[in-house]
Amino acid sequence: RRAANREAAPIDCVMADGTRLPVYANVGSVADAARGLAFGAEGSGLLRTEFLFLDRPTAPTEAEQQAEYQAIADALRGKPLTIRTLDIGGDKPLPYLKQAAEENPILGVRGIRVSRRRPDLLRQQFRAILKVTPVSVVRIMMPMIADIGELRWAKGIFEEEKAALGVTADVPLGIMIEVPAAVAMADKLAQEADFFSIGTNDLTQYVLAMDRGNTELAPEIDSLHPAVLKTIGDAAAAGARHGCPVGVCGGLASELPAAPILIGLGVTSLSATRSGIPDLKAFIRTLDKGTCRAVAEEALSLDSAAEVRAMVARRWPGL
């Protein structure tokens, strides 16, 4: 028999009431993708492409990118691969990206804001991704969307590159929900994005106004804060209203106590750190939607992340 915490092949994660709740892995390399599968991931819900761009004097070529994305898709053996476009910020300078020094890089030129200043890089990345075969496994998402104009602009560029390459397949184009403005605009965004993926690391930082890298504040930066949960619930409800699937790929997706709450708030898939996937899937298989909704509702009524954690611990003492 195989080790109990490994799955020979990823088996669909199905809740006790029959609801499918896919669990994907966050990956940053080819090796990550292969290992993720070994831990039961049903594909990747987040490929951080930064790894290709950092620590080098020039940007990777289109061919280099294409080869990496293809190798990762191959490692996932036909399972979905969600590729996030370059998410670089003022605090992670690239020598070939001339960015002005910023006093508050966390609030500066990051993610899609970099892409808008360097559309050549975004076009090149779109082309490299669109050349993956079969392209039907690929989904693309863009980081730090705060404004519907950003989505429309990127979509326009995407459609141009797709047409130029003669790609006719449907390649979903989604967005990260990690800026409070995107939650406030979620009804509009859900009508034009193919999916949402909630980045709870940045969303928590911006909702609580606490720098995610600040070690002194670290104990207080808890994504289970009811204020953060409220934004997740709002985004998920907007997604549901418009038929837009809503996943979570931030750190909260890897936390067992968060699973019933996120599902109860309407989240439809999770993308987690690979080592936590076996326990996460095992726990989700014991849950049903009714329980999750009750737990989510109770969490939203509480005053703090500590209270939310205590409530979950009372219901599931073993977690």
Ligand code: PEP
């Ligand atoms: C997030 O912000 O939650 C996220 C998944 O993106 P990153 O951690 O790469 O900023």
Ligand code: MG
């Ligand atoms: Mg982020």
